[in-house]
């Protein structure tokens with residue numbers, strides 16, 4: 001099963017097999033996205049962008065607390 005993960009350092013979404021916590025590239029803790037791989041595949045490029053932005057914004061605003 002593939003899961004979507006977002007690395008805040010690489011600013012990239014990684015599709016990884018299983019639940020990973022560390023980025024395969026830089027070893028930074030990643031956030032697992034609340035979307036399945038198949039769902040993500042079904043999105044248009046614009047929807048993917050807005051989904052990513054939404055997550056980044058959410059992540060950034062959450063850092064204050």
Ligand SMILES: [Zn+2]
Nearest residue numbers: 007010023026
């Ligand atoms: Zn990374």
